[in-house]
Amino acid sequence: MLQLAAMLDANGIPARVLTSPPALAYLTDQRAATPPYSDACEPLQTTAEEATSTLRTLHRLNLIDHTPKSPHQAIRVHQLIQRAVRDNLPVGHIESCARAAADALMAVWPEVDRDTALAQVLRANAETVRSLAKDALWQPSPHSLLLRTGQSLGDTGQVTAARDYIRRLVDTSRSRLGPDDPHTLNARRNLAWWQGEAGDPTGAVATLTGLLPYQQQLLGPGHLDTLSTRRDLGHWQRYAGDTAGAVTTFMLLLTDQQRLLGPDHLDVLVSRHALAHCQARNGDFAAGANALAELLPLLQERLGAEHPTTLLTRHDLAFWQSKASENTALAVRALAQLLPDMERVLGPEHHHSQITRSNLANFQGEAGDVAGAVTTLTALLADRKRVLGTEHPRTLLTGSDLIRWQARTEDPATVTKAFTDLLKKMQQVLGPDHPTTLKTRSYLARFWGETGNAADAVRELTELLADQRRILGPQHPDTVTTQDELAHQRG
Structure with a gap:
């Protein structure tokens, strides 16, 4: 038991780690090699009760601190004790101990990762194992703990740290396994995901576009990893503004997946969701909403009502049904019911929970509850600054949405300054062609039109329309909306 604890974080180990089935299997193996147990015909299996009793014994001997009332950090071990234990391990034993940990x-x-405190403790323990294990977590194949650490960073909002961690993992995998190893290719796909989540969807598209030919050649076009890369490519095409390209990517992908995997495969259902969302985002609200309405019962049956994909489908269905019917009250009711489920299952800091809060606030404003929208967005902006940082695209977009609703009650000069200051920051951080920058320009132009400044509104809308046609395409919903608003202002 002390050997296992010596491979983990001195500042706190969850008790469940040292009583888990892999820990018990390790203890059983060690017991089987130790007299008198080694003389038995059958190895005596170690139980969770015995493991807990051992922890209490080590505590009484002052070799560990065992505080069961602090479950996330129930076991603490002095670093000197850990070092002494590791130094006395037999040659070659540290590798098996590290993989067991x-x-x-x-x-x-x-x-x-609903519990961010637990996630932080698990990452600290994972980092300790990784630093001590050397080659043990890479042989005979990379341990799943390596990627799980990066995933946890991203899922708890530390998207920049996740990107940087996975980038280092890609470099290590290249040097240890080679650039063509499937694990290296998979790490590159993970890197692209966190590039996009960290605010660089264009970079994510470039990474995936460069990766896909290698996977098709080395793994084959029908390999699940290759298909997953195509799915991620469509996802980030949409976030980079190429919604029509994303629709094409998902339609071709879905055809291949249904042929290779069958119509009921989970990956097929996920791609159906993505295609429906992109169709709606590309302007066909009704088609997207109808496809999501058909998909939701299948997901509830296949995955359960609280699976993240099921919850996200509920969100998207409410969003696009409201857009298709122009019924904002419908969206407010549906998202208000969904948000507690999102936060309970995923945690309040999860990306999908925060998107639900954001869209609920905007629908509140559109339904006439401007004060409610401002209150919700003010709290969300503070959370996003804390979790994502002040320059993340979603933080900047939340700031833009907040100003949009504050404009209903604030002095026009104050609102204009807030918009122009935010736009300057967006152009520096995101660039002038980023969808969030374009969206904020449309908010400012609409505000000018609503407050009687028609000349500036027409000028900004004219310039914005030209940029949207160039970047998003003439049929994109945002382009069409700007065209209609320009005609209204000129009229």
């Missing part, structure tokens, strides 16, 4: 961490790591 890594297995134990993965056994208790939740699929979704």
Whole structure:
């Protein structure tokens, strides 16, 4: 037990890690090699009760601190004791001990990091194992703990840290396994995801576009990793503003997936969701909403009502049904019911929870509850600054949405200054062609038109329309909206 604890974080180990099935298997193996147990015909299996009793014994001997009332950090071990234990391990034993500790961490790591405090403790323990294991977590194949650490960083809002961690993992995988190893290719796909989440969807598209030919050649066009890369490519095409390209990517992908995997495969259902969302984002609200309405019961049956994909589909269905019917009250009711489920299942800082809060606020404003929208967005902006940083695209977009609704009650000069200051920051951080920058320009132009400044509104809308046609295309919903607003202002 002390050997396992010596491979983990001195500042706190969750008790469940050291009583998990992999930990018990390690203890059983060690017991089987130790007299008198080694003389038995059958190895005596170690139980969770015995493991807990051992922790209490080590505590009484002052070799560890065991505080069961602090479950996330129930076991603490002085670093000098850990070092002494590791230095006395037999030659070659540290590798098996490290992989056992890594297995134990993965056994208790939740699929979704709802508890950010627990996630931080697990990452600290994973980092300790990784630093001590050397080659052990890479042989005979990379341990799943390596990627799970980066995923946890991103899922708890530390998207820049996740991107940087996965970039280092890609470099290590290239040097240890080679550039063509499937694990290296998979790490590159993960890197693209966190590039996009960190605010660089164009960079994510470039990474995936460069990766896809290697996967098609080395793994084959029908390999699940190759298909996953195509799905991620469509996702980030949409976020980079190429919604029509994303629709094409998902339509071709869905055809291949249905042929290769069958119509009921989970990946097919996920791609159906993505295609429906992109169709709606590209302007066909009704088609997207109808496709999502058909998909939701299948997801509830296949995955359960609280699976993240099911919850996200509920969100998108409410959003696009409201857009198709122009019924904002419908969206307010549906998203208000969804938000507690999102926050309970995924945690309040999860990306999907925060998107739900953001869209709920905007629909509140459109339904006439401007004060409610401002209150919701003010709290969300503070959370996004804390979780994502002040320059992340979603933080900047939330700031833009907040000014948009504050404009209903604030002095026009104050609102104009707030918009122009934010636009200057967006152009510096995101660039003038980023969808969030374009969206904020449309908010400012509409504000000028609503407050009687028609000349500036027409000028800004004219310039914006030309940029949207160039960047988004003439049929994009945002382009059409700007065209209609320009005609209205000129009229």
